[in-house]
Amino acid sequence: MKKLVLIDGNSIAYRAFFALPLLNNEKGVYTNAVFGFTTMLLKIIEEEKPTHMLVAFDAGKTTFRHKTFEEYKGGRQKTPPELSEQFPLVREMLDAFNISRYEAENYEADDIIGTLATDAAKKDFEVKVYSGDKDLLQLVSDKITVVLTKKGITNVEAYDEALIDEKYGITPKQIIDMKGLMGDSSDNIPGVPGVGEKTALKLLKEFGSVEKVLESIDQISGKKMKEKLEENREQALMSKELATIFLEVPFETKLEDHGFGDYDEQHVVNLMKELEFTSLLSKFDTGLAEEQDLEEITYDILEEITEEHLVKESALIVEVLSDHYHQATIEGFALVNEKGRFFIETEQALSSDAFVNWLKDETTEITVFDAKKAVVVLGWKGVLLNGVSFDLQMASYLLDPSLSSHEISDVAKRKAKGQVQEDEVIYGKGAKQKVPEKAILAEHLVRKADAMFQLKPVLEQELIENKQEELFRELEMPLSIILGRMETTGVKVDKEQLEQMGEDLAKRLTELEEKIHELAGGSFNINSPKQLGEVLFEKLGLPPIKKTKTGYSTSADVLEKLAEDHEIVEHILHYRQLGKLNSTYIEGLLKVTKDDTHKIHTRYNQALTQTGRLSSTDPNLQNIPIRLEEGRKIRKAFIPSESNWRMIAADYSQIELRVLAHISGDEKLIEAFQSDMDIHTKTAMDVFHVSEEDVTSNMRRSAKAVNFGIVYGISDFGLSQSLGITRKEAGQFIERYLSSYPKVKEYMDRTIEDAREKGYVSTLLQRRRYLPDITSRNFNKRSFAERTAMNTPIQGTAADIIKKAMVDMASRLEDEGLKSRMLLQVHDELIFEVPEEEMEKMTELVREVMEQAVELDVPLKADVSFGDTWYDAK
DNA sequence: ATCGCCACGC
């Protein structure tokens, strides 16, 4: 069957413009509307698979409707120039896709669409109309569907007759009557004053049309309403006329001329490249095109490495495919410096004394990508890499942590230095990943090293301009080596302990499962939210409190509210809790424990979070349970790796709030920390204006939640959730907090202002986070950016501080010749394993180093504890 | 393989 898609060009372009932030490409051309439009276009092509397509635009300013009513569309805001300038680009994009476009003097896009749609319907086409304008609903019939944008650009809703009936209770034709009565402020159609959507629909359901309503004025209840209708007879009829889409626009072309399907992909790809729509390009086969773009590169495959090749300033690739780099295979090396470009096979490299010694040399200045990975991988092979001076990934991350990729190929593209293919193109991905033949591998690695060699001075210069050089050289670079050592050291676990807990849990889970199935009156998978939802809310008839996109919500906060209604609920909560412990922690940890050493080697990602914190994977050792005793016991399995050693855990007390006190300079907060008060009690005193004795546990709980909110930048909504109060109350609460701490309020305002001016916020050690949404017209986006602006300097500075403490700690351990080892970092906490004889010294040293990491206007406080296991160090 | 839901930590 033939299918015609008609697009209301102006409407969709407007929609895209306002839905997206004001993107521009490198040349400074605004592209957000074109981008949104193109996204929509691709979606339509993919989903509708139209045989015919046409995009209609409004032509000049006046149309035949202005003869009827001069002020038609009066009072409209002028199209922003940032949008106007994009229309030619939209047209260009349509031409690239070989899609017809049409505009006609005197007529609006609606009329063109209406004329074509009805014509096509007669010829038995299936017709889809895309717009953001409800007016078009009048066209709907059994052949014509109108798809309206809902929110954003690709979130749409398709209206057929049934849906219009469901939503409005009228037929498509009556949409015109509805507009006639209620008017349309955006088009400046007056309608009948005092009649809105509700009244219009009521009248239409009773009488059927504007004309019938006017004939039957005497039957209408309400004196006012009668008067209004009487007075505005003509206006109502005129409004209806204005809202009616004209279906006989004269065309020079035939419907058949607007076929779609044959277009030059390369043309589209080129235009998208020019506009920098990289995310959209992935849908096209650009691989070939990119390969053609690569210029030749020359290099040598080194059979013998000599001093000649090993100069001080070099870029080095240590190629490892797997992200999971512990004991991974090295695929090859590439070396680029002023002497040339070289590829070296792994065997060759590692058996060359000259090369290995060069790697070990601390005075070289090697540029790598992901220093930690290189150091760890080589470390497992017994090779030391000591001369790393520049980590390209780290530099890219510090310059802008929000970039979704810091891969060499992407940095190279961004800075237009060197030509590198993406790793995925060379190796494939997932199960299909494999190493290509030597020549291809060698060239790829050389290209990467070559790009790094060129990129290093560029990024270095940017770091200097940003005043981030010290952060880079003195903090993150040394830390990456330290983290690598921590990962390689690993932490020992008591496997038997974990296995024992696992058996215990398994038994209890079986019991709970039986109980739940019995109470439910049948067996089902408790782990499936879908099945669980059906049991709870359909079979057992409990009230569904919250819905998710795909069905009923069964989250813990929902279940807690249902606990009183049915016995089954508490068992489910318990089942969930134990199930989580068993699958994620017991089974999860056992899976990643090395068989021979019983050690776990996590990996820290040092170039990922937006705030400067680390993250940890395989396994994540930063979310081992602690809150509930049941889960906390998992920590009993983390033990020292040598006999007669113990665990030390040291955590910063309220580091974020201390940072806040420092950067805001608020006297009350500073005083509280100088006198080492319980900060939540202090907050309760200040917010509720009571003395210390009069702070109830509830007040303290609320104060704690507000402090939590300040630290994590949550919204009034977030606070209302955590305290179980209304959003309004939560909002008032936050206001009370801010008026209690005026300097904090000043800090918040100043930071937002700052972010607006500069486009980014920074931490104590000059870490940056860019916040483009801070000027967004979208309330949510803007609010989110504002909260981020306030929160990032706090959380990010805390991250800076503990990182500094780690670097200091590592040098102290070395300077003092201690055997103790730093094992883990959990955001505000450091874990060590310590020989018995160093315990006394270490407890003091750790405290001192952490508290002296930086000097603030408030003291930093670290609590140090120890025990035979991580659990006991509390 | 990828998405959605849920749950754990700070």
Next chain:
DNA sequence: GACGTACGTGGCGATA
């Protein structure tokens, strides 16, 4: 009044 609301990682089930 919109609209969806700290940062992460991982397991599971459902779906493609």
